[in-house]
Amino acid sequence: MEARSLTIGYLARETGTKVETIRFYEKSGLLPEPARTAGNYRAYEEAHLKRLHFIRRARDLGFSLDEVRAMLTLSDDSTRSCEAVDEIARIHRDEVVRKIADLTALKKELDRMISHSSHGAIADCRIIEALSN
Secondary structure, eight states: HHHHHHHHHHHHHHHTTHHHHHHHHHHHHSSOOOOEEETTEEEHHHOOOHHHHHHHHHHHTTTOOOHHHHHHHHHSSSSOOTTOOOOOOHHHHHHHHHHHHHHHHHHHHHHHHHHTTOOSSSOOOHHHHHHOO
16 A cells, blocks of 8 residues: 655644745754655655654754754664653753743742832833843
């Protein structure tokens, strides 16, 4: 049975990915180049769609392109230990925790600045003053 050929437009719609981004993923090696039709159009397969879903989900969760590339390389060998993927996830989680702490501190500072704002003229605005220093 012959595999169903998918267009780049179909992949884009199914995954919410721009066509240019799909081409970028191909050029950067994250997504294997598809076969070509007689008319030289890209002919994707279900495996491309599945891999693109993985890339999109990982990117949505904030994984870098290098982290995604590493996880895809690891996933290409289903017999490997999951330990390396766990380590990538641990490192990413630690970065997320750091960002949450930074954002929490930023929120507190913004709350403080807003509560001390004079709500008067711009010349007296403590937020503008604080951001200018």
